[in-house]
Amino acid sequence: MRTVQIVVAVLLAVAGLAGCSLFGDGAPTQDEQIQKILDENAQFTVFLRDDATEAQRKDVEAALRALPGVTEVSFENQDAAYQRMTELFSANPTFVAEVSKDALPESFEVKMTDIAAVRKIRDEGAVGKLPGVDRPVFTCLDVEECKKRYAPRPSGSPS
Template sequence: MAVAAVVAFSGMAAQVVPAGAEPVPGNDREIAVFLCTPSAADCGKRYATAKQRRDVETFLRAMPGVTEVRFVSREASYQALRREFAGKEKVRAKDLPESFRVRVTEAADRRRIATSARSRPGVALVVDQAKQHVEAASPFQLVEVSVLLCMRDAADPGCRHGRGKANKAAATAKEKKAIVAFVERIPGLESYEFEDQKTAYRNFAEMYAANPALVEAVRESDMPESYRLRMRPGVRWGSSRTRLAGMPGVSQVFDYGCRQKGLRLLTEYGLRGIETATKGCE
């Protein structure tokens, strides 16, 4: 089902601010360097020390191609988060990392800067927001939800168990009928459409036209059938999504709006695990 996941997600790249300034997180062309917090991996359950923060700043300023380094405090980041994600009551200011936002010249080696910064003591995560901006701009993200159907011999547990004689088989006509009946009753549904393997492969080939080797390696029979759903903005449908994901014949449900929130929380605020494709969004 690796191809199915690709289809689902793509069937959607120095001046220092004075210490007293409190800039909000910057635009999505910067390199964000998030410092350690107790919950971050490989940080020893500690915040970055003042010395580590100074050393990281000095290191970033000295990197070739760096034109600006801005410090974003934990409080400034928290206030920005509260404005953007008003419903995230469970996120506290102490959960957020401090960060540096780095601007570079067009000729700068962004990968080298990001990789080098990640190796510094006190650094938990480095995100090249220019790269994330390109990925988020996929035209396929216009489809808000993809309901991928079971394929023959799919590895997903929901396709291999609990379906009676249909276990390990492609989604049956009876299962599709039940899925459609459920989808049509989902509150906040604007529209939906069925995408067969032929259409899925055509979209895949168009999306990856610049990578002919990948397109040639994938066959039409590798593509899952799916239902593409559009939901009204702001609709809370977490319980319906969970039920849909557990229906016989459903392999996976990818909620792009939820995924984009998770991506935003990671790349702009350095938060992991707040949102996923099928959990954490109401």
């Protein structure tokens, strides 16, 4: 849920970049505001493989807790993931009906001290190699990444 909030906040901030700019009035720039949001919400998610064993899940959790800069690690099983998905997409009951609980992986949400700690974990790449891990997922980790990832893309010309 928190990842969705971060993405929405970043999207709103990037959209604001296209419409206005702040000049020399002592207020933080939009880039500074985006960076602050990233630092305040420094986290990443680790999705487990469908065939991950209980021992692997415990080992992954222990490895995540041992990472430098970790402040919190929380586990989400398939039931909780399905419940969260139904809440997030409640306005689209057709979509919800098409997704089975078994389609959603178990995961860990890892909160970090700051975005620099998350960047270090991403750049090292060791988390994705842990037995039982399908993949770690990182949001953008700096303002330029966010602009590239969430900037409006031109649509194709009509035929």
